[in-house]
Amino acid sequence: MKSLRVLLVINSPPLPFGNADARWYYVLLKELVERGHHVTAFTACSKIEDITKAQALFPTPDYDLRCYLIPNRTNGLIAKMETIRQPYSYIFSPELRQDLASELAKPYDILHLEQLWSGWLGLEHRERAIINIHYLFSLDRAFEHQKSLESRLRKFFTDRAEQKLLKAFPKIATLSGRLAKHINQINPQASIYTVPLGIDFSLYPFLEQKQINQQPIVGLIGGFNWSPTYSAAERLLTRLWPEIKRRVPNAKLQIVGRSAKDALAVFADIEDLKIHQNVPDTLPYFANTDVMLYAPIAGSGMKVKVMEAFALGTPVVTTSDGVEGIPACDGVHAGICEDDRGLIERTVELLNNPSLQQERRLKARHLLKNYCNPQVTVEQIERIYYEY
Numbered sequence: 001m002k003s004l005r006v007l008l009v010i011n012s013p014p015l016p017f018g019n020a021d022a023r024w025y026y027v028l029l030k031e032l033v034e035r036g037h038h039v040t041a042f043t044a045c046s047k048i049e050d051i052t053k054a055q056a057l058f059p060t061p062d063y064d065l066r067c068y069l070i071p072n073r074t075n076g077l078i079a080k081m082e083t084i085r086q087p088y089s090y091i092f093s094p095e096l097r098q099d100l101a102s103e104l105a106k107p108y109d110i111l112h113l114e115q116l117w118s119g120w121l122g123l124e125h126r127e128r129a130i131i132n133i134h135y136l137f138s139l140d141r142a143f144e145h146q147k148s149l150e151s152r153l154r155k156f157f158t159d160r161a162e163q164k165l166l167k168a169f170p171k172i173a174t175l176s177g178r179l180a181k182h183i184n185q186i187n188p189q190a191s192i193y194t195v196p197l198g199i200d201f202s203l204y205p206f207l208e209q210k211q212i213n214q215q216p217i218v219g220l221i222g223g224f225n226w227s228p229t230y231s232a233a234e235r236l237l238t239r240l241w242p243e244i245k246r247r248v249p250n251a252k253l254q255i256v257g258r259s260a261k262d263a264l265a266v267f268a269d270i271e272d273l274k275i276h277q278n279v280p281d282t283l284p285y286f287a288n289t290d291v292m293l294y295a296p297i298a299g300s301g302m303k304v305k306v307m308e309a310f311a312l313g314t315p316v317v318t319t320s321d322g323v324e325g326i327p328a329c330d331g332v333h334a335g336i337c338e339d340d341r342g343l344i345e346r347t348v349e350l351l352n353n354p355s356l357q358q359e360r361r362l363k364a365r366h367l368l369k370n371y372c373n374p375q376v377t378v379e380q381i382e383r384i385y386y387e388y
Contacts, residue, residue: 009043011115175325253273
């Protein structure tokens with residue numbers, strides 16, 4: 001197949017252990033270039049040190065990765081009007097927009113936009129564009145637990161912007177059948193493709209036989225400034241953990257991730273709970289977790305921390321939302337249930353049965369490796385490209 005000229009817009013730098021979506025961007029950029037495509041990637045970055053790391057991983061001339069700091073937000077009238085007109089567009093700096101416009105003025109084959117809000121940059125070029133939707137605020141029930149006037153206004157403008165962008169593009173990729181169905185209801189004329197996220201399995205060491213803790217550990221790992229993960233933590237701490245602890249008295253609970261202590265400070269005195277915030281590396285915490293219990297109240301898209309648990313061999317108990325986009329089966333690859341009682345039963349069963357833990361972790365890793373490896377996922381993206 002012929003080599004294509006691809007302009008790729010991503011909303012965070014392609015770091016293998018950066019933001020959740022960055023794992024996919026790392027795979028996507030690397031694999032597209034390895035397949036012979038000429039890719040110029042434009043990325044918004046929140047930290048200068050992330051720019052340095054990304055440029056070291058993707059050096060010139062092998063890659064054309066252009067990094068731009070996210071501008072500081074202002075509270076002036078113009079900024080507020082822009083937020084109303086195009087929510088979340090502030091992350092793309094004037095310099096990024098100008099450089100992208102320069103490349104769009106030259107011959108190119110594909111404008112690839114990752115995440116919904118990058119769609120603001122492609123509205124004038126939608127005839128050569130594909131936009132990849134990772135999740136939707138409207139399905140995640142974002143802002144619903146906040147009752148202030150500001151939160152209600154944010155919800156209104158966010159929902160309106162989602163609708164506008166989803167209706168604008170003729171080719172839309174997304175991560176799950178659920179998202180595809182929802183998007184089709186909004187834009188029935190669009191060609192919609194379901195493509196799972198890919199991750200680089202070489203970065204996730206897997207031990208054929210996992211060491212079992214004498215005091216079993218239930219864990220939850222994620223970013224607690226994201227509403228689905230926060231809802232999973234609140235549910236775990238208030239509705240699930242007390243009964244698990246009663247039935248497995250020597251069990252411990254650890255919660256790890258971005259803003260964990262800040263978001264969950266009110267729960268800090270719970271017995272046998274440890275909270276670790278903003279750790280430099282989550283892999284050791286996956287390694288010493290016997291069961292990862294992730295049960296969000298709502299949350300669309302693929303959950304990268306569940307994917308990482310599968311990849312590393314950490315047994316998982318979750319909801320259907322937790323394994324969205326992954327063809328996992330309850331009792332085979334994970335414990336999957338919607339109600340509290342079923343989640344507790346599946347967690348206790350795993351904590352008390354190391355052999356079952358071993359069986360689950362092997363099957364989950366095998367499933368994910370077949371479904372989400374870089375070659376399979378990027379090949380599906382490539383096939384969409386060639387439809388133009």
